[in-house]
Amino acid sequence: MAEELKLDNLKAVKVLGKGGMGTVFLVQLENNNSHVALKVVDKSSSHHDAPRRARWEMNVLSRLSHSHPFLPSLLGSFHSQNLMGWAVPYCPGGDLNALRYRQTDHVFSPAVIRFYVAEILCALQHLHSMNIAYRDLKPENVLIQQSGHVTLTDFDLSRTLSPSVNIPSNTTTPPPSRKHRRWVPLPLPLHAKNKNPKPARVSPVNRRKLSFVRSTSFVGTEEYIAPEVLRAEGHDFSVDWWALGVLTYEMLYGTTPFKGTNRKETFRNVLFKPPEFVGKKTALTDLIMGLLEKDPTKRLGYVRGASEIKEHQFFRGVKWDLLTEVLRPPFIPSRDDVDATTTKSFAAGLDIKGYFQSLKSPPSLPPSPLRSPSFEFQNNVSLPEF
Numbered sequence: 001m002a003e004e005l006k007l008d009n010l011k012a013v014k015v016l017g018k019g020g021m022g023t024v025f026l027v028q029l030e031n032n033n034s035h036v037a038l039k040v041v042d043k044s045s046s047h048h049d050a051p052r053r054a055r056w057e058m059n060v061l062s063r064l065s066h067s068h069p070f071l072p073s074l075l076g077s078f079h080s081q082n083l084m085g086w087a088v089p090y091c092p093g094g095d096l097n098a099l100r101y102r103q104t105d106h107v108f109s110p111a112v113i114r115f116y117v118a119e120i121l122c123a124l125q126h127l128h129s130m131n132i133a134y135r136d137l138k139p140e141n142v143l144i145q146q147s148g149h150v151t152l153t154d155f156d157l158s159r160t161l162s163p164s165v166n167i168p169s170n171t172t173t174p175p176p177s178r179k180h181r182r183w184v185p186l187p188l189p190l191h192a193k194n195k196n197p198k199p200a201r202v203s204p205v206n207r208r209k210l211s212f213v214r215s216t217s218f219v220g221t222e223e224y225i226a227p228e229v230l231r232a233e234g235h236d237f238s239v240d241w242w243a244l245g246v247l248t249y250e251m252l253y254g255t256t257p258f259k260g261t262n263r264k265e266t267f268r269n270v271l272f273k274p275p276e277f278v279g280k281k282t283a284l285t286d287l288i289m290g291l292l293e294k295d296p297t298k299r300l301g302y303v304r305g306a307s308e309i310k311e312h313q314f315f316r317g318v319k320w321d322l323l324t325e326v327l328r329p330p331f332i333p334s335r336d337d338v339d340a341t342t343t344k345s346f347a348a349g350l351d352i353k354g355y356f357q358s359l360k361s362p363p364s365l366p367p368s369p370l371r372s373p374s375f376e377f378q379n380n381v382s383l384p385e386f
């Protein structure tokens, strides 16, 4: 049961990350000295949809709580007049994208890819079994727990599928199984009037910024969007299998398969360009090809969901029931990293309300060569450490 948190009692140690919707703080709990991640959303944020999406994310988290080892649990929540927020377990290992950038050549070995993709697959399988499509799979949303196992984060784009079905007319598979449930198309980015299209990302830092694009366009991160979403045909759980293919490709090659020089080109590539593979065919490239099938009804996972993907030869030998008992995941955050993280920044604790107030009232004084203490404070608190 998630506890009711009192904002005035919460002191943030640092800002962990900042997304389109909210700011995530590292918070030390007073009673037991442990750390949690607290996502706080300003209800009066310029993002008009923020409170609704925040309530939805909290709702999903409460349903997920303690249901799967690779999904977060809602530990507590609060509502104040202007802010709302919730706490989930802190993942000190950062995200999969940052981890990949720390590797030689910015790629993972097939063995490491197998570990992470297997865990993500299990997390998605569990979500789908609850009729939830995640719709925002990307390496930045895969966090590494203290144990080295993964946790998915950021559920504001997820959706529960309605029982209404939109079955492709040419299918011979019997309705109405879960896989055929679809929901109405999202706004179509290709047709959307965007006077100022943002370029496709070229670095993790740019991709972080792109989440603002994603938040407003509400369709997912551009390089991870499935073709059926772009075609506005209605989409189902298979969008997550597509994104899993993009993620797996990126872990293998260090770049996403359909990235263009601008958004339009990226979308054209998603719709029409086959993914390119370097070197000889392997079980891993075969898996990626199956996931990156442009027709969702032919995509690996369409017919039997995650079980179908688990049977792929790339996962041969994986003991699915024992994944959580793998004692040595490929990377385990060191205690030193965690301690360093938590002891720097705000030894005395950062007042969360004050943080949001400072964002609303930027200093109006002309720039001075001498930085005032308040200027320093603002710089420190408003920049996520990415």
Ligand SMILES: Nc1ncnc2c1ncn2[C@@H]1O[C@H](COP(=O)(O)OP(=O)(O)OP(=O)(O)O)[C@@H](O)[C@H]1O
Pocket: 016, 017, 018, 019, 020, 021, 022, 023, 024, 037, 039, 088, 089, 090, 091, 092, 094, 095, 140, 141, 143, 153, 154, 155, 156, 211, 212, 215
């Ligand atoms: N449990 C956690 N442990 C550690 N860091 C976290 C945790 N949850 C979130 N973060 C950090 O905060 C960042 C932002 O979180 P999140 O993606 O949930 O916010 P958001 O506002 O929904 O972002 P987006 O614009 O991508 O929707 C994450 O990328 C991650 O770096």
